Amino acid sequence: MERQEAVIQIQDLRMKYSDRYVLQGIDLEAYPGQIIGYIGPNGAGKSTTVKIMLGLVTGYAGEVKLFGRDIADGDPGYKSRIGYVPETAELYDNLTASEYLTFIGELYGLKSDDADYKARRLMDMLGLGRVYDARIASFSKGMRQKVLLISSMLHDPDVLFLDEPLSGLDANSVMIVKEIMSQLALQGRTIFYSSHIMEVVEKISSRIILIDEGRIIADGSFEELKERSEEGTLEGIFNRLTGLNNHRQLAEQFVSVVREDS
């Protein structure tokens, strides 16, 4: 099968904060239709990689290309073809969802009326039609997450970067958002997401990239990773490859310190 052109190409990406390398030579490429689970322990360098691709972090070494162009070439045009859901975001609490989403849509080049019309229907479909004109300050965590997800997709981006996209969502909403991700991928969009929920990553990713201390230590489909491992679950593979084999002991020690007489 003829392979389409890569939408993300990263070569020997290195990033140093103070004297410490937090990315130590990342190489990866992603293609249309892929759902890539980018996973790793806390502090492994996942957000840093994504922020570099978004143009939010500079000062890196190596090459990062999106849609075939070096993002350091000074042309920010690629940003209109990507969407982003950060792990935590300051939404404009004083705006209504309608004002916020229309504003974001306009930033991405949609006409105000079109953005408003599209946002209203998407909010309605996620069960938030009722609060479309309410202030975001009054929204629960899950409601805010839905607004963020909608804001990242309003302009129908080619590549979606999602950081813990299911954070705060109830079980029904999780099913809907997972299905939305699959359908977008089937329609040729690329989804590059980070999550710590291994069961979800295992099920929905077409490819899983595991990083630890700024290096890729596994890259392949879940089936491929499983073949190379004795573990039957992604959680087991993750724990083995990132060196955690004493969680019970650690938990016992932790609890015994918690229970010490003060």
Ligand SMILES: Nc1ncnc2c1ncn2[C@@H]1O[C@H](COP(=O)(O)OP(=O)(O)OP(=O)(O)O)[C@@H](O)[C@H]1O
């Ligand atoms: N602005 C910064 N200045 C200094 N160090 C930073 C900065 N941003 C990140 N780091 C460091 O870089 C390393 C990687 O951080 P990063 O946020 O990329 O990890 P992560 O894999 O996304 O972790 P998590 O799963 O906890 O979100 C960490 O050691 C972090 O302390």
